[in-house]
Amino acid sequence: MNSYWEPGELSAIKTWEQFQSGDISIYDQMRDFPFKIATSTLSPYLAWGDISVRSIFYSVMKNDSPATHTFTKQLIWREFAYHQLIHFPSFPTRPLRFNFERFPWQNDAESFERWTKGLTGYPLVDAGMRELWETGYMHNRVRMVTASFLVKHLLVDWRKGYEWFQHTLLDFDVANNAMGWQWIAGTGIDSSPYFRIFNPITQSEKFDSSGAYIREWVPELSNLPAPYIHRPWEAPDFMLEELDIRMGIKYPLPIVEHSRARLRALDAYNTIKGTK
Numbered sequence: 001m002n003s004y005w006e007p008g009e010l011s012a013i014k015t016w017e018q019f020q021s022g023d024i025s026i027y028d029q030m031r032d033f034p035f036k037i038a039t040s041t042l043s044p045y046l047a048w049g050d051i052s053v054r055s056i057f058y059s060v061m062k063n064d065s066p067a068t069h070t071f072t073k074q075l076i077w078r079e080f081a082y083h084q085l086i087h088f089p090s091f092p093t094r095p096l097r098f099n100f101e102r103f104p105w106q107n108d109a110e111s112f113e114r115w116t117k118g119l120t121g122y123p124l125v126d127a128g129m130r131e132l133w134e135t136g137y138m139h140n141r142v143r144m145v146t147a148s149f150l151v152k153h154l155l156v157d158w159r160k161g162y163e164w165f166q167h168t169l170l171d172f173d174v175a176n177n178a179m180g181w182q183w184i185a186g187t188g189i190d191s192s193p194y195f196r197i198f199n200p201i202t203q204s205e206k207f208d209s210s211g212a213y214i215r216e217w218v219p220e221l222s223n224l225p226a227p228y229i230h231r232p233w234e235a236p237d238f239m240l241e242e243l244d245i246r247m248g249i250k251y252p253l254p255i256v257e258h259s260r261a262r263l264r265a266l267d268a269y270n271t272i273k274g275t276k
């Protein structure tokens with residue numbers, strides 16, 4: 001872990017100063033792309049209290065510009081999460097939309113384990129889960145994709161995902177983690193509706209178009225060219241053979257088929273839709 005994160009106040013200040021004099025200017029355009037980390041990576045320092053959110057906020061406001069607004073908004077999301085936790089202390093354990101208590105989660109143990117190990121057969125999901133296990137960090141875009149995959153494609157209760165992130169994230173934060181999971185599961189305040197289901201393939205094509213992030217974390221696919229690195233099961237046999245990628249052996253086949261999983265999730269949602 002030491003090779004990925006240096007704890008402590010001095011390191012927190014250094015990280016902040018580097019970000020403020022560099023990537024904050026491209027944060028707005030680049031923050032969604034996991035390969036080039038253009039975000040601050042301050043979250044572990046904030047979560048552990050190594051740096052104060054107020055000092056960051058006032059320091060940004062001194063050099064306020066359109067480029068910094070998007071970053072300030074993220075700090076405000078954090079405040080929003082804390083606000084929700086104060087008003088709803090059961091935020092990490094109970095859905096704020098109570099009808100989700102009756103959601104028919106399947107909670108299949110093997111599916112959950114494959115998700116935790118980055119063996120779902122969806123390269124972007126697997127890259128994120130492996131990055132998390134190795135480094136204790138995962139890019140926000142990939143957190144959204146992996147979390148959505150768990151609760152919608154695999155129908156595993158968001159609280160299981162919350163607990164796994166609690167176990168593995170260096171920046172674990174009760175309020176932010178609860179908000180992240182409730183937002184994705186559609187169970188929280190102002191959250192993404194349950195029926196909005198991220199497509200892990202198009203997300204991968206859009207936010208990791210060259211496949212550079214996947215190549216870093218899923219080395220068994222590293223030689224696959226870009227169109228197929230997002231959907232290796234569609235690569236022609238001769239290519240897979242040449243690259244020694246045996247689907248189902250060296251790299252898993254998709255744990256669920258996307259369009260079928262999507263319909264299954266919507267059917268599950270329909271059982272509680274419109275109820276209180």
Ligand SMILES: Cc1cc2nc3c(=O)[nH]c(=O)nc-3n(C[C@H](O)[C@H](O)[C@H](O)COP(=O)(O)OP(=O)(O)OC[C@H]3O[C@@H](n4cnc5c(N)ncnc54)[C@H](O)[C@@H]3O)c2cc1C
Binds near residue numbers: 077140143147184
């Ligand atoms: C399912 C899920 C779980 C999450 N769990 C956590 C968690 O346990 N701890 C945590 O700090 N963040 C969590 N997040 C929010 C977000 O992913 C991280 O804060 C962000 O990726 C940290 O990277 P950064 O410091 O480079 O962020 P930057 O983009 O540089 O943002 C600066 C700071 O703003 C705050 N922030 C940014 N985005 C969010 C957000 N969406 N919600 C709340 N605060 C935000 C963080 O404190 C972050 O350090 C979660 C998101 C999701 C979707």
